[in-house]
Amino acid sequence: MGEALPKRIQWIWLISAVIWLLVLSGITGLIGFLVPRWHWWPWLTIVAIGLTIIISLGMLISIPYRYRFTRYQLSTLALEIQSGFFTRKFEAVPISRIQNVTLTAGPLLQWQHLQAVTIETASTSHTIDGIEPTVADQLRDQLLKLAQEARDE
């Protein structure tokens, strides 16, 4: 059911997991540095190392499962986005609530030639992580056209 994202998106998740690993390691290093100096609880460093390993491993291992679950689906009345792994998230946005559609691509997405699509309503925003640029353009045009029709009715 629905559309899957291009397989290349997994590279981006992999890189983000590595970035997370680096950031967490940095924080762990800082804790390890401060524990003896400020007389914090000595085991805090071990706890931080443990958490860093568990979180990073969890993110790395879950990538293929997460990929299988991440999808989107468009009907003439509504858009659905599925994402997440540890908590599976199903979002439903009726076409008539859509205020604007934005395409963005950060450095990672540009490197893989992908485009993220953000759909905004009057109060929320919903993002499809990354799809082919041509598909993204089509999706945007289709969403805006349907939204216009929904408003005219």
Next chain:
Amino acid sequence: MSRLHPISILVFSAAVLRQLGFVFLIGLSNSLLKGQWNVTTIVIGGEILVTLAIAVWRWFFFRYQITPDTITIQRGLIAKKTSHIPRHNIQTIQQRQWFFFKPLHVLELQIETSGHEGSTPEAVLPGVPESVLAQLAVPTTSQSVEVQNDLSYQINASDLTQYALTSLGIFPILAAIFWLFGRLDDLLPKTWFTQAQAQLLMLGTVVIVGLGILLLLFGLLISFLREIQRYYHFTLQQTDHQLVTERGFFQRNQVSVATSKIQALRFSQNVLRQGLKITTIQALTASNAAADEQDKDLVLIPVIKTPVALPTIKRFVDWVPQPSPAVTLVPPRTRWRYARNVILGNAVVIGLLFAVTGQWHAPIWWLLAFIWLVIAGGLGRYAARQGQMGMSDTLLVAQVGHLFGRTRYLIPKAKIQSVEIRQPVLLRHQFAHVVINVRHGNSNQIVRVNYLPKAFAQSVWQWYAPSLPNKNLD
């Protein structure tokens, strides 16, 4: 283009004082400390002159025009700013009338659109004649009080007293008093403070405790009087598709909003009011400052007996269901998860505090932490018991528990911006969290009920997005 009534110079002056007040206070206290009265007089005189000069300047270059289609406001000479507000974009119109404005037939107008710019209203007209209201098609404050029929509601004195007594507003007041003491420390010379402290110590504990109790009673009295002042002679009435509320003793405050612009209704109770079976009804609108600084939600009925809340509000908002649709509760067998989540969250913070402060040896801290976690778990369990959700064809009803209170929402289907179903991966065959997003002010109000039965989450999805078959959910 016309100018505001000269009385609005007073309103402008108050605004200038709010902006410059702290600088003025420092100047004043410095001159007082020098002990030369002529210097003090000059400082006070100078401050009044500066305030008046800025206020008159702002008043002189402020012009406005109200036509049936647009409201135009022009401000400033050096930085000139002209804004136009199309009539049909207006979400709420608010009128305030200080008691000294009344004999002059002048009032202050605040006009809100759903635009995103900042938290201030799009147009504030501090002093306009009552006659302009006719062009905006809203009743004036003086007219509305007399109307008494089926489409109006007036608060009764005993309800209001109960409401004021059960307000938890004393906590912010106490915080303000402590803050003021903190500030005094900076402003007043050190010697005064140490002297006062020495005297207090000599008087002994009894007097200090007495003073504390006095302070508490004083805070309670202020919060009581403030609530009474705020909702004095509260009325709600309906005039051609507009809801108009009016309240206040020293300052009459009137807000009008088109019924069609209401995003959702909110029924809230703190635990005290839950015991007394009284409820507050508010409207969520798509504009900010619909009411006042304290709470940005438009209060439709400040206090009403819970059993008659729905029938009463139905007279004003026709989509209110009667009876309320059937709801699904959070199943009792999963309620412990609410308590567990709250306890875990608090335990992590407490653990970090222990680890960082090095206080993990002292039993007293463990005892305090234990008591804290028991209370947190109790609050989690309370929240779990309040959680419920249900739908009719056209609207959704949801109730969530929170810190010392519960809130019930009535949201028309057409006003729900989006719906999210979240499934914790290990519990995906049994439970799901349901998240409803609705516009509130300039941001989003999340209405979230956790651990509802999976079948119910599926029915919410079917109800909201029937065109999207969902294999994973179905």
